[in-house]
Amino acid sequence: MSSLRxxxxxxxxxxxxxxxxxxxxVPSGSVxxxxxxxxxxxxxxxxxxxxxxxxxxxxxxxxxxxxxPKAPIDAIRSGVSIIYQELHLFDELSVAENLYVGHxxxxxxxxxxxxxxxxxxxxLDDVGAEIDPKTKCGDLPIAQRxxxxxAKAMTHDAQVIAFDEPTSSLSxxxxxxxxxxIARLKDQGRIILYVSHRMDEIFEVCDxxxxxxxxxxxxxxxxxxxxxxxxxxxxxxxxxIEDIYDYSSRDLGDPVxxxxxxxxxxxxxxxxxxxxxxxxxxxxxxxxxxxxxLMNLIYGSVSRTAGTISLMGKLxxxxxxxxxxxxxxxxxxxxxxxxxxxxxxxxxxNVNLTVRRMFSPGGILIKAKAEKTHAQKQVDKxxxxxxxxxxxxxxxSGGNQQKSILARWLSTDVKVVLLDEPTRGIDVGAKSEIxxxxxxxxxxxxxxxxxSSELPEVLGISDRIAVMCDGKIxxxxxxxxxxxxxxVDLSLPKGSSTKIA
Numbered sequence: 001m002s003s004l005r006x007x008x009x010x011x012x013x014x015x016x017x018x019x020x021x022x023x024x025x026v027p028s029g030s031v032x033x034x035x036x037x038x039x040x041x042x043x044x045x046x047x048x049x050x051x052x053x054x055x056x057x058x059x060x061x062x063x064x065x066x067x068x069p070k071a072p073i074d075a076i077r078s079g080v081s082i083i084y085q086e087l088h089l090f091d092e093l094s095v096a097e098n099l100y101v102g103h104x105x106x107x108x109x110x111x112x113x114x115x116x117x118x119x120x121x122x123x124l125d126d127v128g129a130e131i132d133p134k135t136k137c138g139d140l141p142i143a144q145r146x147x148x149x150x151a152k153a154m155t156h157d158a159q160v161i162a163f164d165e166p167t168s169s170l171s172x173x174x175x176x177x178x179x180x181x182i183a184r185l186k187d188q189g190r191i192i193l194y195v196s197h198r199m200d201e202i203f204e205v206c207d208x209x210x211x212x213x214x215x216x217x218x219x220x221x222x223x224x225x226x227x228x229x230x231x232x233x234x235x236x237x238x239x240x241i242e243d244i245y246d247y248s249s250r251d252l253g254d255p256v257x258x259x260x261x262x263x264x265x266x267x268x269x270x271x272x273x274x275x276x277x278x279x280x281x282x283x284x285x286x287x288x289x290x291x292x293x294l295m296n297l298i299y300g301s302v303s304r305t306a307g308t309i310s311l312m313g314k315l316x317x318x319x320x321x322x323x324x325x326x327x328x329x330x331x332x333x334x335x336x337x338x339x340x341x342x343x344x345x346x347x348x349x350n351v352n353l354t355v356r357r358m359f360s361p362g363g364i365l366i367k368a369k370a371e372k373t374h375a376q377k378q379v380d381k382x383x384x385x386x387x388x389x390x391x392x393x394x395x396x397s398g399g400n401q402q403k404s405i406l407a408r409w410l411s412t413d414v415k416v417v418l419l420d421e422p423t424r425g426i427d428v429g430a431k432s433e434i435x436x437x438x439x440x441x442x443x444x445x446x447x448x449x450x451x452s453s454e455l456p457e458v459l460g461i462s463d464r465i466a467v468m469c470d471g472k473i474x475x476x477x478x479x480x481x482x483x484x485x486x487x488v489d490l491s492l493p494k495g496s497s498t499k500i501a
Contacts, residue, residue: 004026004062006058006060009022009045009048009055009057010056011053012056014387026193028190029189029190029191030191032191032192033195033196033208036213036236037236037399037428037430039385042195042212043084043195043397046082048060049075049162050075051069051072051073051075062160079159079160084164085164085425089152091136094136095131096116096120099123099155100120103155117133117134123154124151127147127178129144142169143169147174150163160190160193161185161190163182165398166196168424169421171288172286174287194206197427199229208221209227218236244435249463250278250443252276252277253278254276254277256312256447258308258313259271260310261306262297262307263304263305263307264297264307266292266471267294269472271307273473279464280438280461281450282459283449289470290472291420292333292334294451295418297309298329298418299318301331311327329416330414330416331418332406336398336424341394341401345393346392347379347391347392347393347396348375348389350393350408351407351408352371352411353408354411354412355412382406382407383403397430399431399433400430402430403437406434415447416447416448416449417449419449422452435460438450438461459482462479464476467487467490469491474490
């Protein structure tokens with residue numbers, strides 16, 4: 001039987017051994033989960049496989065032949081495709097151009113547009129993506145861009161396909177289509193590597209699992225029959241996590257944010273909502289329900305057309321992001337890479353973005369030592385894993401990027417925290433830490449609004465749950481009355497139905 005084999009793969013970066021003699025094998029016609037906390041080495045292993053990083057030592061074999069890609073194009077030509085969590089698309093190019101970039105159908109130097117769009121449509125149909133191939137990628141929401149990234153890998157007819165958190169931005173319907181696609185690829189004898197922090201997905205689609213921790217191979221479960229979620233988690237983090245949400249009630253104060261009759265892009269009827277001091281409100285809805293649009297309207301990054309938003313009883317304090325930040329309203333967006341970080345700058349610079357004025361008297365000279373001390377204090381406080389605060393933030397795991405964004409904002413006087421998919425693509429250990437940060441903020445009297453597509457998360461952390469569907473709030477439930485069935489029922493358009501297993 002053919003297989004993909006990793007033999008003693010080692011990779012070291014300055015100050016960090018990212019992979020330490022990692023060895024395991026994946027047979028063809030199987031789906032193999034790659035599990036571990038953020039920073040465990042999963043992404044580094046995929047980058048070695050795809051030719052982004054050369055291994056310092058060790059050997060990769062595909063069907064018994066040495067696989068040693070010097071660049072991503074070498075890996076693609078050898079039959080390896082990687083679908084990364086962080087999207088690699090050209091926003092100004094069409095979907096079709098993104099799918100076939102590097103191998104566009106052309107004649108005498110001219111792109112054959114008709115053939116290109118026809119081929120692209122066939123691939124999009126195959127993966128179940130309802131997208132016009134002529135649309136600019138930059139005009140698509142993140143969920144559809146994720147589907148384009150998946151479709152792009154299919155254009156290379158790869159023998160090895162690695163999925164890195166592929167469902168982190170997808171709706172339930174799109175996830176169903178993806179799983180059907182993975183089943184077809186498995187039946188065709190492909191080798192599938194699957195990285196996800198969602199345990200239910202691992203047990204639904206994977207045949208086996210390998211656990212990495214701190215760059216080392218911990219264990220490979222050759223079969224998941226009889227294996228439990230806690231078996232996986234215990235090997236990932238070295239301990240059992242009984243309840244990652246660890247919710248406890250707290251005293252709530254007066255309303256901090258009061259929204260009345262709000263109208264604007266993405267909302268289909270006037271919206272009312274209030275968040276009290278010390279309260280965590282979970283904002284749940286399917287993709288396209290209007291959660292992100294509501295966040296942007298509150299923050300002022302999108303102008304409202306009607307209605308009012310008061311902060312601490314005062315109007316007009318959140319008309320723009322600058323106003324919001326000035327008055328203690330902070331926003332952590334869903335797309336960390338595109339909207340949350342400056343990827344080519346260091347952790348220190350990203351953390352200090354909101355407080356640089358404090359270290360630059362008169363706006364002329366920057367007090368470098370004071371900046372470094374402040375950034376290090378925030379990094380230590382939020383337990384950001386980095387070898388050095390001068391390290392480029394894009395090299396950090398998703399969980400540590402998210403904690404760096406929070407470290408930036410928590411350097412200021414915060415009254416309201418808006419979090420859009422705060423644990424997207426983050427492992428169970430980092431999730432627990434981020435929930436702890438939320439609870440600490442709420443305990444201090446901060447109002448917290450969390451938009452999430454993960455129903456267990458919303459149920460686990462919220463004092464109240466506001467459910468959205470088709471651009472409107474369809475119901476607000478207290479924690480004591482919220483169930484999976486009641487929340488899902490409110491999230492579905494009229495005439496739809498679902499069943500919770």
